[in-house]
Amino acid sequence: xxxxxxxxxxxxxxxxxxxxxxxxxxxxxxxxxxxxxxxxxxxxxxxxxxxxxxxxxxxxxxxxxxxxxxxxxxxxxxxxxxxxxxxxxxxxxxxxxxxxxxxxxxxxxxxxxxxxxxxxxxxxxxxxxxxxxxxxxxxxxxxxxxxxxxxxxxxxxxxxxxxxxxxxxxxxxxxxxxxxxxxxx
Amino acid sequence: xxxxxxxxxxxxxxxxxxxxxxxxxxxxxxxxxxxxxxxxxxxxxxxxxxxxxxxxxxxxxxxxxxxxxxxxxxxxxxxxxxxxxxxxxxxxxxxxxxxxxxxxxxxxxxxxxxxxxxxxxxxxxxxxxxxxxxxxxxxxxxxxxxxxxxxxxxxxxxxxxxxxxxxxxxxxxxxxxxxxxxxxx
DNA sequence: GCCCGCACTGACCGAACGGTCAGGCAGACT
DNA sequence: AGTCTGCCTGACCGTTCGGTCAGTGCGGGC
Numbered sequence: 233x234x235x236x237x238x239x240x241x242x243x244x245x246x247x248x249x250x251x252x253x254x255x256x257x258x259x260x261x262x263x264x265x266x267x268x269x270x271x272x273x274x275x276x277x278x279x280x281x282x283x284x285x286x287x288x289x290x291x292x293x294x295x296x297x298x299x300x301x302x303x304x305x306x307x308x309x310x311x312x313x314x315x316x317x318x319x320x321x322x323x324x325x326x327x328x329x330x331x332x333x334x335x336x337x338x339x340x341x342x343x344x345x346x347x348x349x350x351x352x353x354x355x356x357x358x359x360x361x362x363x364x365x366x367x368x369x370x371x372x373x374x375x376x377x378x379x380x381x382x383x384x385x386x387x388x389x390x391x392x393x394x395x396x397x398x399x400x401x402x403x404x405x406x407x408x409x410x411x412x413x414x415x416x417x
Numbered sequence: 418x419x420x421x422x423x424x425x426x427x428x429x430x431x432x433x434x435x436x437x438x439x440x441x442x443x444x445x446x447x448x449x450x451x452x453x454x455x456x457x458x459x460x461x462x463x464x465x466x467x468x469x470x471x472x473x474x475x476x477x478x479x480x481x482x483x484x485x486x487x488x489x490x491x492x493x494x495x496x497x498x499x500x501x502x503x504x505x506x507x508x509x510x511x512x513x514x515x516x517x518x519x520x521x522x523x524x525x526x527x528x529x530x531x532x533x534x535x536x537x538x539x540x541x542x543x544x545x546x547x548x549x550x551x552x553x554x555x556x557x558x559x560x561x562x563x564x565x566x567x568x569x570x571x572x573x574x575x576x577x578x579x580x581x582x583x584x585x586x587x588x589x590x591x592x593x594x595x596x597x598x599x600x601x602x
Numbered sequence: 603g604c605c606c607g608c609a610c611t612g613a614c615c616g617a618a619c620g621g622t623c624a625g626g627c628a629g630a631c632t
Numbered sequence: 633a634g635t636c637t638g639c640c641t642g643a644c645c646g647t648t649c650g651g652t653c654a655g656t657g658c659g660g661g662c
Contacts, residue, residue, distance in 0.1 A: 238609075238610085252523075252527075253523065253524060254441070254523040254524055256439070256441045256442060257441060257523065257524050259648075259649065259650085260649085260650065260651090261648080261649085261650095269609095269610075269611085270610070270611050270612075271611095271650090271651090272610070272611055272612075272613095272651090272652085272653090273609075273610055273611070275650080275651065275652085276608095276609070276610065276611090277609090279651095280650080280651080281649095281650065281651090331523075335523055338437075338438065338439040338442065338516075338520055339438060339439055339442050341571075342437075367578075367582070368581070368582035368585065371568065371579055371582040371583065371586065372582065372585075372586035372589075374564075374568050374572075375561065375564035375565055375567075375568050375583065375586055375587075376560065376564055376586075377564070378563065378564045378567035378568060379559075379560035379561055379562070379563045379564025379565070379567065380560055380564070382560075382563035382564065382567055383556065383559050383560050383563060386526075387559075393552075394556055396553070397552070397553035397556040397557065398556065398560065400553065400557075401556065401557035401560055401561075401590050402560075404557075404589055404590050405586050405589050405590035423639080423640085444618075444619065444620085445619085445620065445621090446618080446619085446620095454640075454641085455640070455641050455642075456620090456621090456641095457621090457622085457623090457640070457641055457642075457643095458639080458640055458641070460620080460621065460622085461638095461639070461640065461641090462639090464621095465620080465621080466620065466621090603662105604661105604662085605660105605661090605662085606659105606660095606661090606662100607658105607659100607660100608657105608658090608659090609656105609657090609658090610655105610656080610657085610658105611654105611655085611656075611657100612653105612654100612655095612656100613652105613653090613654095613655105614651105614652080614653085614654105615650105615651085615652075615653100616649105616650100616651095616652105617648105617649080617650095617651105618647105618648085618649070618650105619646105619647080619648070619649080620645105620646100620647090620648105621644105621645080621646095621647105622643105622644080622645070622646105623642105623643090623644085623645095624641105624642100624643095624644105625640105625641085625642095626639105626640085626641075626642100627638105627639090627640085627641100628637105628638095628639090628640105629636105629637090629638095630635105630636085630637085630638105631634105631635085631636080631637100632633105632634085632635085632636100
């Protein structure tokens with residue numbers, strides 16, 4: 233039996249409940265009951281409900297930010313493969329956090345605090361296309377980004393099983409799309 | 418000035434608010450204020466809040482069901498193109514409804530009423546892969562299905578502009594994937 | 603023994619939620 | 633004139649929400 237702090241236990245339970253029932257669909261009371269403490273204890277460790285959310289997604293957000301910064305240092309011709317593999321590895325490592333982020337996007341995307349996130353996704357999208365100027369390639373990249381992030385959410389297959397399939401479908405759709413443009417209908 | 422019934426106005430406002438702030442993030446009061454009627458009027462026209470939701474997504478659900486039934490009549494070799502084009506046209510026609518459905522999936526997917534939906538998506542997924550038995554093809558199809566549905570949500574580009582790009586990325590990723598299997602790494 | 607800080611709690615708060623209900627009101631029919 | 637029906641409403645209900653607060657128990661340093 234490992235010794236776990238109440239704070240860590242709150243985060244563990246909250247992550248699970250938020251992913252299962254959504255952020256708004258999970259009350260502090262729900263979390264407190266499963267943790268085995270009072271609701272006031274949650275608000276002793278975290279100032280607000282939103283603080284729990286921020287704490288949960290912070291590591292994933294940091295790693296995503298690091299990935300994007302690293303991709304920015306690469307040249308146009310060599311950026312796609314690291315982008316695809318880096319992103320796939322990221323969402324597979326943070327499955328629950330990805331589900332959580334996708335859940336709260338509708339209610340936070342219009343807030344001013346969400347503003348600096350948009351250029352981040354644009355840079356990631358650009359890395360996926362190999363910085364192509366073709367808007368059709370941008371659409372393809374957005375589809376792949378969203379599709380990959382969406383798949384890992386409620387998928388119970390092992391990461392090692394899905395990883396190669398995800399990378400392959402992204403390579404097919406993106407690398408082919410940005411290298412040969414002669415098959416337009 | 419066209420004459421619109423209160424009921425239709427409720428549906429119009431609810432669709433917009435649900436898509437913008439989410440189902441749980443939109444109260445009956447919010448809708449009533451924007452419609453210009455009382456909250457009780459909403460509950461006169463619709464028995465519950467959930468009835469509004471069901472009414473909104475019913476046409477999209479019916480068309481999706483029809484599409485899947487039509488795809489079931491096609492052979493394995495000829496099903497992919499109609500599946501891709503049919504699905505893209507569907508989500509482009511029902512952008513707001515798609516956003517709404519994706520928003521409420523986390524809170525309704527565990528309910529028994531959601532049970533008959535799962536085989537539907539499996540059949541659509543199978544049509545996307547050309548009924549391939551390879552699990553990697555299934556993953557590719559799920560990525561594309563989710564990615565395409567996710568893209569149209571908060572995309573303000575005209576349907577005619579995105580449609581060819583969506584179809585092309587899906588064809589690249591899926592048709593190539595299921596016809597030549599000799600590039601595994 | 604005393605005190606202090608940390609972890610924690612029960613009781614409580616105002617606000618907002620979905621939903622109920624008795625009744626008002628305008629127009630059509632008898 | 634009377635009545636019936638469909639549309640609509642204000643007032644209200646119980647519940648649940650996130651959050652506050654005074655206070656309790658306790659382990660460790662002095």
